Amino acid sequence: xxxxxxxxxxxxxxxxxxxxxxxxxxxxSSPLFTYYYESVVTEGNKYGETREVKKRxxxxxxxxxxxxxxxWFIKNGTVIHGSGVDLVEIEEPCTHEIQFGSLCANxxxxxxxxxxxxAERNVDRATINTTHDNIALLVSQKEAVRAEEDSKRxxxxxxxxxxxxxxxxTVIHTTCERTIAEWQADPENPNYEAVKDVQGFQLADDNVxxxxxxxxxxxxxxxxxxxxxxVSTMYEMHVYTMATRAYAQAVAKIIDPDGKYFGSRIxxxxxxxxxxxxxxxxxxxxxxxxxxIIDDRAxxxxxxxxxxxxxxxxxxxxxxxxxxxxxxxxxxxxxSTAKSILPAPSLPTDSIGEEGETSNPFSVAxxxxxxxxxxxxxxxxxxxxxxxxxxxxxxxxxxxxxxxKEQEKVIISQQIExxxxxxxxxxxxxxxxxxxxxLAVETENxxxxxxxxxxxxxxxxxxxxxGLDVIEENLRRIHRTFFDEYQRKKxxxxxxxxxxxxxxxxxxxxxxxxxxxxxxxLMPRMKREVLGGCTxxxxxIIPLGLDVQFSDFALWIKSFGAEVSLNVTRQTTHVIANPDxxxxxxxxxxxxxxxxxxxxxxxxxxxxxxxxxDETPYLIEVDAAERGGSPFGNLEDEDIAVTGDEDGDxxxxxxSPVQLDMSDEKWQSLGDEFQDFMDESEDTDNGxxxxxxxxxxxxxxLAESKSGKKKRKRTTGSTDVSDAEDSDASVNSTSRLQRxxxxxxxxxxxxxxxxxxxxxxxxxxxxxxxxxxxQADEDGKNDIVANPGxxxxxxxxxxxxxxxxxxxxxxxxxxxDGEE
Amino acid sequence: xxxxxxxEKTIQLHPSYFGPLIRSHIHRELLTKEEGSSTGKFTIVxxxxxxxxxxxxxxxxxxxxxxxxxxxxxxxxxxxxxxxDGVVTSVIRSGFFVDCGSLQAFVGRSMIPSDIKFDAxxxxxxxxxxxxxxxxxxxxxxxxIKGLRSEVDKMYAIxxxxxxxxxxxxx
Numbered sequence: 005x006x007x008x009x010x011x012x013x014x015x016x017x018x019x020x021x022x023x024x025x026x027x028x029x030x031x032x033s034s035p036l037f038t039y040y041y042e043s044v045v046t047e048g049n050k051y052g053e054t055r056e057v058k059k060r061x062x063x064x065x066x067x068x069x070x071x072x073x074x075x076w077f078i079k080n081g082t083v084i085h086g087s088g089v090d091l092v093e094i095e096e097p098c099t100h101e102i103q104f105g106s107l108c109a110n111x112x113x114x115x116x117x118x119x120x121x122x123a124e125r126n127v128d129r130a131t132i133n134t135t136h137d138n139i140a141l142l143v144s145q146k147e148a149v150r151a152e153e154d155s156k157r158x159x160x161x162x163x164x165x166x167x168x169x170x171x172x173x174t175v176i177h178t179t180c181e182r183t184i185a186e187w188q189a190d191p192e193n194p195n196y197e198a199v200k201d202v203q204g205f206q207l208a209d210d211n212v213x214x215x216x217x218x219x220x221x222x223x224x225x226x227x228x229x230x231x232x233x234x235v236s237t238m239y240e241m242h243v244y245t246m247a248t249r250a251y252a253q254a255v256a257k258i259i260d261p262d263g264k265y266f267g268s269r270i271x272x273x274x275x276x277x278x279x280x281x282x283x284x285x286x287x288x289x290x291x292x293x294x295x296x297i298i299d300d301r302a303x304x305x306x307x308x309x310x311x312x313x314x315x316x317x318x319x320x321x322x323x324x325x326x327x328x329x330x331x332x333x334x335x336x337x338x339x340s341t342a343k344s345i346l347p348a349p350s351l352p353t354d355s356i357g358e359e360g361e362t363s364n365p366f367s368v369a370x371x372x373x374x375x376x377x378x379x380x381x382x383x384x385x386x387x388x389x390x391x392x393x394x395x396x397x398x399x400x401x402x403x404x405x406x407x408x409k410e411q412e413k414v415i416i417s418q419q420i421e422x423x424x425x426x427x428x429x430x431x432x433x434x435x436x437x438x439x440x441x442x443l444a445v446e447t448e449n450x451x452x453x454x455x456x457x458x459x460x461x462x463x464x465x466x467x468x469x470x471g472l473d474v475i476e477e478n479l480r481r482i483h484r485t486f487f488d489e490y491q492r493k494k495x496x497x498x499x500x501x502x503x504x505x506x507x508x509x510x511x512x513x514x515x516x517x518x519x520x521x522x523x524x525x526l527m528p529r530m531k532r533e534v535l536g537g538c539t540x541x542x543x544x545i546i547p548l549g550l551d552v553q554f555s556d557f558a559l560w561i562k563s564f565g566a567e568v569s570l571n572v573t574r575q576t577t578h579v580i581a582n583p584d585x586x587x588x589x590x591x592x593x594x595x596x597x598x599x600x601x602x603x604x605x606x607x608x609x610x611x612x613x614x615x616x617x618d619e620t621p622y623l624i625e626v627d628a629a630e631r632g633g634s635p636f637g638n639l640e641d642e643d644i645a646v647t648g649d650e651d652g653d654x655x656x657x658x659x660s661p662v663q664l665d666m667s668d669e670k671w672q673s674l675g676d677e678f679q680d681f682m683d684e685s686e687d688t689d690n691g692x693x694x695x696x697x698x699x700x701x702x703x704x705x706l707a708e709s710k711s712g713k714k715k716r717k718r719t720t721g722s723t724d725v726s727d728a729e730d731s732d733a734s735v736n737s738t739s740r741l742q743r744x745x746x747x748x749x750x751x752x753x754x755x756x757x758x759x760x761x762x763x764x765x766x767x768x769x770x771x772x773x774x775x776x777x778x779q780a781d782e783d784g785k786n787d788i789v790a791n792p793g794x795x796x797x798x799x800x801x802x803x804x805x806x807x808x809x810x811x812x813x814x815x816x817x818x819x820x821d822g823e824e
Numbered sequence: 825x826x827x828x829x830x831x832e833k834t835i836q837l838h839p840s841y842f843g844p845l846i847r848s849h850i851h852r853e854l855l856t857k858e859e860g861s862s863t864g865k866f867t868i869v870x871x872x873x874x875x876x877x878x879x880x881x882x883x884x885x886x887x888x889x890x891x892x893x894x895x896x897x898x899x900x901x902x903x904x905x906x907x908x909d910g911v912v913t914s915v916i917r918s919g920f921f922v923d924c925g926s927l928q929a930f931v932g933r934s935m936i937p938s939d940i941k942f943d944a945x946x947x948x949x950x951x952x953x954x955x956x957x958x959x960x961x962x963x964x965x966x967x968x969i970k971g972l973r974s975e976v977d978k979m980y981a982i983x984x985x986x987x988x989x990x991x992x993x994x995x
Contacts, residue, residue, distance in 0.1 A: 102918055102932050105973055105980025109919060109932030112904075112971025112982040137914055138921065140980060141930060151917055158944060264947045268914055268961070 005069060005096050007036075010123055011087040014041040019082045020062065024073050033121060035064040036092065037078070068121040071096045101147040103130040105140040132289045136242070136271045137249070148289045156520065159240060159294060163487060165523070167239035167479070168287065169266075170299040171247060171255055172325045173316050175231075175472075177223045178255075179323040183425040184221040195428065198319075198465040199223070205254045220251070220326075222258050223319045231472045232265045238483040239296065242269040244282055246304075247327040249274040273327075284310060293522040296482055298475055307559055309524040312478050315471040315612050321464060322423045326414055428464045474612050481614070482527060489521040532565035534614055539567045539575045543589040544582030545604055557604075560611055572599065580607050583624045590624070825906060826869065829899045833858060836888045837880070850877055850891055858897070860926075864974040866901035867926040902927050902981060904972050909993065910983075912963040915949045917942055922965055922983060929981035931967055936985050957992050964993040 009015075020038045024030050040062045047057045074093030078084070084091075102109040106116045106127050115126035130142040134151060143151070159165065169175060184202055187193045202223045225231075235241070243266050245252050252272040260266050273279050276286060282304050284292045292310055299305060300316040318324075417423075546555045557580075558568045569576060572592045579593040579601045593599040606622035833854060841849040854875070858868050875895035882889050902908065902924070910924035919932040933942075940953045950960035959965065967983035968990055974980075985991050 104930035104932070104982060105928075105975075105978075107930075107971045107973050107980055107982045109930055109982055110934045112969075112984075114971065114973050116973070135916055135918075140928075141916075141918070143918065147918075154917070155944075162945075262947070267948050268916075 005071070005099075006093050007068065007091045009084050009087050009089040009091055013087070014043060014061075015087070016083050016085045017041045017063075019078050019080055019084070021080055022076060022078075026073055026076065028073050030067050030071060030073055030094065032068065032070050033066050036067040037065050039063055039065060039084075065091075066121055067094070068123055069094055069096055099144070100126050100129050101144040103127065103142050109141075133275075134287065134289060135275075136269050136287070137275060139275050139277075145290070149291075152288065152291050156291070156294060160490070160520070162240075164238060164240050165483060165486060166288070166295045167235065167241045168244045168284070168295060168297040168299075168310075169241055170282075170297075170301075171243060171245040171252065171259075172327050173300045173318065174298060174314055175225050175228055175317070176255060176259060177225075177317050177319040177323065178326055179221050179320040179424070180218060180326065181221070181320070181323070181422050181424050182219055183422050183428075184320075185219065195465045198467040203258045205258070207248075207250045207254060220254070221320075222255055224259060225317045225319075225472050226467060226469050227472050228259060231476055232260065235476060235479055236265050238479065240269075241265050242271065242287060244271045244287070244297075245327070246273050246276070246279060246282070248272055251327070280304070281306070284308065292524065293520055294486075296479065296523055296527070298479070302560065303556065307563070309528050312475065312482070312527070313560065313611070314475050315608065317469055317471055319465060319467075319469065320424060321427065324414070326411065424464060431464055471612070478614050481530065482523065485526055485530060486521055486523060489526065490519055493521065494519045528563065531563055531614065534564045534616055535561065535610060536565035538565070538577045539569050539573075540607075541569055541572055541576050541579045541589055541593070542581075543579055543587040544585045545580055557607070561607055564611055564614075572596075578602055578606075578619070580604055581624055825901060825903060827866070827899050827901065828872075828896060829866075830894065830896050831858075831868070831899075833893050833895065835891045835893055836883070837891065839887045839889070842889065846880075847877065850893065851875075854893055854895065862926050862977055862979065864976050864979065866899040868897050869900050870898040872896040872898070900925065902969055902972060902979065904969050907966060907968045907990070909964060909966050912959055912961055912965055915942075915951060915960055917944065917949075920951060920959055922967055924967075924981070927979050927981050929967060929969070929983040931983045931985055935970065935983065937991075940985075956994075959992055966990050966993055 009017075017039045018041070020040055022037045023035045030036065040060050042058055042060050044056050044058050046054050048054045071094040074095050076092050077090040078092070098108060098111040098113075100108040100110065100113075100115060103115055103126075106114065108115055108126070113126075115129075118125060130144045130147070132143050132145060132148045133139060133141065134143060134148055135141045172178060184199050185204060187195045187199045188202060190196060199221075202221050204219050204221050206219055232241070243252060243256060245255075247255070249270075249272040252270050256263075256266055256270055271287060276282070282299070283306075284295055284297070288295055295310050297305060297308060297311045298314050299311060300314055302308075302311055302313050305311050540561055542552060542555075542557065546552050546557060552558055552570060553568060562568055566578075567575075572579065572589050576593065576596075576599050579589060579599055581587060581590045581601055581603065583603045590601055593601055600619045601624045602619050602622040603624055606617060606619055609617040609622070835850055835853050835857075837846070837849060837853065855871060859871055861868055872895065875893055878892040878894075880889040880891050908924045908927075910922040910927075910929065912920050913923050913928075914921040917933075919930055919936065922929045922931060936951060937953075940951050940957055940959070943950050943952055946952075946960075948960050950958055952958045965985070966989070967985055968987060969981050970984045971982040972979065
């Protein structure tokens with residue numbers, strides 16, 4: 005250690021004599037050298053006169069450490085003018101590189117001692133924690149680098165990389181509902197097959213949930229064991245979870261009973277210092293070149309380049325991540341494939357059951373991605389409140405307390421309300437109803453249907469997640485790319501090696517640094533190839549009020565090389581849209597055959613499978629009328645110019661935080677009624693000029709629904725069209741946004757009437773709120789036109805009239821569009 | 825090292841416990857609260873039966889009664905240089921952790937004889953000389969305390985294995 009002149013001495017000082025010579029031992033607080041300094045003092049004599057005298061004071065300089073004297077940088081007579089001047093090199097017997105509980109692990113001395121000689125506290129020498137399961141053991145930077153070099157060499161030798169694995173919703177899913185135990189005990193239950201391998205455990209020190217003996221039920225992602233088995237040949241795996249240590253260990257015991265995959269490499273919230281973020285530097289402080297992460301959330305990793313984002317594993321619907329209340333709130337995803345999670349008790353037609361089934365294989369991999377809102381079990385929190393909470397989340401104790409309470413609430417609500425059981429009961433009811441209606445159908449039509457299909461009760465749990473296959477494929481690719489690159493660099497460098505040997509630098513030292521590729525470079529490169537050259541526009545996907553460019557989706561797709569733009573332009577290649585709603589962007593994009601209008605599933609597929617998936621199955625049907633026969637077709641170029649000029653329409657359509665929870669059959673019945681209505685009115689409308697394109701869209705919808713293909717999205721088209729209008733209004737100032745939000749909120753109350761009029765579940769849906777807010781933002785342009793329609797809505801209870809109103813709305817909007 | 829030590833403890837008792845069984849309540853309270861606790865200097869291992877309870881005093885405002893209890897207990901206090909047995913709880917590259925009762929100790933790499941090497945490839949990871957000495961999670965081990973530090977309710981120790989007769993115990 006190099007000793008420097010400390011601050012606080014009376015500079016300048018002049019060295020008188022060095023007390024020790026080179027290679028002599030010195031002990032702490034023994035004198036190193038003597039010096040003198042000069043100072044002016046006031047001196048009095050016996051006559052009472054005072055005068056200022058310059059005096060010399062001798063002093064000793066004490067050594068602050070034990071050791072052996074190395075090189076002296078000063079000699080007798082040297083004048084030191086200030087602090088920070090090199091004095092002497094002292095070789096310490098122990099540099100305290102590893103410290104345990106502030107004790108040096110090498111010499112056993114207490115590192116916290118501070119005295120008059122302490123220039124730098126010994127505890128500050130070792131500040132890095134690289135241990136998974138202990139926060140008391142700290143090492144110095146040097147030691148950490150050394151350790152990492154070691155493990156790097158070992159891993160390269162074994163042809164392995166490091167893999168950091170998240171637990172909750174990545175490889176397992178946990179719930180606290182004891183319904184699971186009951187289902188497990190009952191082989192008759194429709195969910196028995198799915199839950200029979202669920203394992204439960206209790207935590208002894210479960211004081212979080214003030215509920216005695218809380219049971220946790222852990223479902224492993226299907227194929228987990230094989231996954232670990234295969235991946236462990238390519239990766240050394242670590243667990244990194246935001247759950248407590250006890251929980252993490254209990255889960256590890258379930259997923260890895262022999263400890264052969266993870267060993268003791270388990271890091272939990274207790275050792276993470278913060279509960280907001282996960283960072284690789286906690287485990288790999290100096291070098292993250294060979295680390296890959298799998299996690300279902302990217303935000304808590306700050307969108308790290310090492311991250312392989314995996315589809316969420318959501319086995320128990322509505323259970324969410326029980327350990328997520330400590331994490332920052334997830335940006336809410338608008339789910340496109342809104343499956344009937346809360347089936348409203350209504351008259352089901354039997355095609356519904358089929359639909360639910362057949363849509364399953366299609367959304368197998370995508371299903372996990374449609375994150376059911378994490379806080380659904382809390383239920384009461386609106387989006388706004390959640391945002392407020394997430395904004396105010398600092399590290400204050402109140403917040404922590406609140407988080408603890410929230411977690412408690414989630415757990416308790418799972419225990420008491422038992423959402424799964426409720427859902428299953430609902431499903432059972434529905435099944436029964438379906439069976440009855442089917443019987444009715446059978447007797448009516450007299451034809452034999454596949455009645456065995458309905459013999460078993462539907463289960464709420466689906467054991468069909470295939471996310472791990474996708475993950476494994478990605479991991480395999482990364483591993484292969486990494487070691488190909490490594491091999492290439494190594495052999496490539498072999499030739500130059502001789503020159504190198506002849507040259508100056510030691511080749512051994514350079515080799516590791518140069519040959520080892522960086523995952524942080526490789527992975528983004530691989531990912532960027534996937535959607536390179538795509539320019540993507542989101543429409544109806546990202547909730548209002550979020551900056552599109554920094555939304556979760558945009559960041560995600562951007563990491564795959566796609567560009568995200570705000571408006572439909574010539575460069576646009578894909579529009580990712582909400583199939584339930586026809587936004588202006590979709591309509592605009594529909595005029596260009598080269599722009600593919602796809603649903604969000606396409607993006608999920610691309611981003612999870614790391615390949616450009618064929619768009620065809622994900623295309624959103626756009627009617628021929630909108631495609632070709634649009635009256636604005638000749639305005640194309642102008643239109644584009646206008647769009648380009650429109651200032652940043654960086655906010656998407658208003659999203660009601662409440663998902664539309666109309667069941668399929670509800671839609672169906674609505675559609676049927678609508679169809680009837682349309683049949684009546686078609687003649688009159690078709691005769692008139694075709695300047696309202698929505699008429700066409702409805703007619704098209706009619707044709708399609710007649711042809712047997714059920715397109716429930718289409719039936720809502722009429723209201724959606726107008727809903728889209730607000731995306732045209734350029735909203736760039738926040739005040740504007742706030743005004744709009746306020747307006748939306750104001751309107752919600754009156755709109756509930758409308759919804760109850762059409763006998764849906766009574767929740768305001770985005771579709772129904774759409775028209776009003778849309779018009780509100782048309783700078784009052786459309787207000788006059790639209791209002792009569794709204795008036796109609798409120799006056800008349802009949803569905804036909806209501807649909808007529810919606811019809812008129814779209815009509816007027818079509819005109820509004822034309823005016824622009 | 826174990827000691828017999830006289831200690832004093834103030835116990836507050838809820839009014840609902842006032843009654844003929846009050847002494848046993850105090851006894852129970854003392855046992856549950858004190859036995860196994862660590863003061864940072866020593867750990868209370870076992871409270872002996874005979875103890876004196878002062879007269880109770882009701883605290884104004886709360887209704888609780890306060891008793892001062894004098895008791896004797898067997899306490900354990902580790903010393904620097906003491907040899908003790910413990911169980912290995914975790915094995916890492918830079919050493920291993922040992923639990924000696926209430927004391928957590930760490931044995932660093934420099935405190936392990938040089939013929940015992942770390943083997944990361946083994947499951948679970950272990951320190952071994954490829955002979956009969958194997959240190960893995962759960963191994964009983966004898967170490968000597970090299971350094972000791974106490975915080976308010978916790979003690980940390982650095983152990984060494986680099987002397988005669990120290991190391992894994994044959995079972």
